[in-house]
Amino acid sequence: MMIRNLFLFLSLFLCGESFVLAQAVDGDSQAKPLILAHYMPWFSASPRADDSGEMSWGWHWTMNHFDPDQVKGDRRQIASHFYPVIGPYDSADPAVLEYHLLLMKTAGIDGVIVDWYGLEAFNDYPMLHRNTQLLFEAVSKRGMKFAICYEDQTIPIMVRAGRLNESDQVSHAINEINQMQTMWFDHPCYVRVDGKPVLLSFGDSGLTNDGWKECLAGLKHSVAYFSEHTRRDxxxxxxxxxxxxxxxxxxxxxxxxxKSWEYAIPVAFPRFVDCYAEGNAGDGYQHIDDWGGETFKRTLVTASKFNAPMIQLATWNDWGEGTQIEPSREHGFRDLEMIQMFRRRYVDKKFAAKADDLQLPLELWKQRQDAAADDGRLTEVADLIADGEFARARKRLESRR
Known part of the structure; x- marks a missing residue:
């Protein structure tokens, strides 16, 4: 009965291809929100250093339980209930970054908010930082936007590991954010609100509320800080x-x-179906079902009600929690097609990309896998896709088959 009532409720808002959104942002009288995808740069899938021909898989594909070297049919065993269209990948792979960003542009996504763990040489943080740098370089090349979501939970983790004194937690965060200023905040592609660089922090298991107050007061330059769920002081x-x-x-x-804040960043997400319990990585969480795409539609409906500077899509590629909108074997390109419709209806009426155009980044990625060497023509195709020259890009790709 509950599901039936939900679908009845959704039918009041959703009709065919168009989103009929109550209290939606009026594109003619209010600023257009940025559409930003929360991006995880933490996937590792690279050849082993021993020249054995075997692969080295990072924790986010294995959870120290699944074995991607085990292949059933054409599917590797990975830590997810879902499977990427391109299979499990390495976040530092230039072809993967190209594929992701061209898909985003073709879907109508303006940029990324990256899950960042800091600069400390601890755990896999250096790899995550390296991959973030590579992603931001690729984002900048395409004229897209980027921002940081700081995982300040790393601070008490380092305290417990003996890598940081408890009394130095706030000073450590101040130093990390000042380093962000040096590396990224002045970049023309960095997201800003009221002229200040946007900084998100994830969860509430890092610095305390008082710790964040002290941290923000101690920065060299002010930031547009957004906490999760509730507004910190x-x-x-x-x-x-x-x-x-x-x-x-x-x-x-x-x-x-x-309603009582000057700014808020709403979220739209397609589902939450984690595999932590199956991977012996914890008890797992209660699932939020996909409901045939209705979950994503409903959360887009809710996000549209805000006069917000940006809408965050959670997530581009958290395969372990099943929140990804990156194309999968199970859902195809459906979620990206929804974003296309959303953008065309409420953000940019002239947005020209169509569902079929989403196949072009995938075809480009496939041809890059088959090409012994790129003679420059595939890079020209990538530029055509990024510029919205879909017919020309399609013709070039077809001529190379």
Whole structure:
């Protein structure tokens, strides 16, 4: 009965290809929100250094339980209920970055918010930082936007590991954010609100509220800080995130809280179906079902109600939690097609990319895998796709088959 009532409710808002959104942002009278995808740069899949021909797989494909070298049919065993269209990949692979960003541009996504773990030489943080740098370089090349979501939970983790004194937690965060200023905040592609660089922090298991107040006061330059779910003291606002135990009620709660803030960043997500329990990586969370795409539609409906500087899509590629909108074997390009429709209806009426155009980055990626060497023509195709010259790009790709 509950599901049936939900579909009845959704039918009041969703009709055919178009999104019929109550209280949607009026594109003629209000600023257009940026559409940004939360991006995980943490996937590792590279040849072993011993020249054995075998692959080295990172934790986010294995959870120290699954073995991607085990292949059944044409599918490797990975730590996800879903499977990438291009298979498990390495986040530092230039062809993967190209594929992801061209898909985003063709879907109508403006840029990325990257999950960043800091600069400390601890755990896999150096690899994550390297991959973030590579991603930002690729984003900048395409004229897209980027911002940081700081995983400040790393700070107490380092304290427990004896890598950081408890009394140095705030000074460590200040130094990390000042380093972000040096590396990224002044970049023309970095996202800004009221002229200040946007900085998100994930969760509430890192610095305390008082710690963040002290941190923000100690920075060399001010930032547009957004905390998760609720606005901390000193924050410009807050951003929303899926709460598996609450489902859609979490979005309703955030909408109510946000009425008293100057800025809020709503979230749209397609599902939450993690595999932590199966991977012996914890008890796992309550699932939020995909419901045939209705979850993503409903959360886009909710996000459209905000006069927000940006909408965050959670996520581009968190395969372990099953929130990815990156194309999968199970859902194909469906979620990206929804974003195309959303953008055309409420952000940019002249947005020209269509569903069939989403196949072009995939075909380009396939041809890069087959090509012994790129003579420059595939790079020209990538530029055509990025510029929205889809007919010319398609013709070039077809001529190379």
């Amino acid at each position: 000193g924050a410009m606002g807050a951003y929303d995130w899926p709460v598996p135990s609450m489902g859609f009620k979490a979005s309703d709660r955030f909408e109510t809280l946000a």
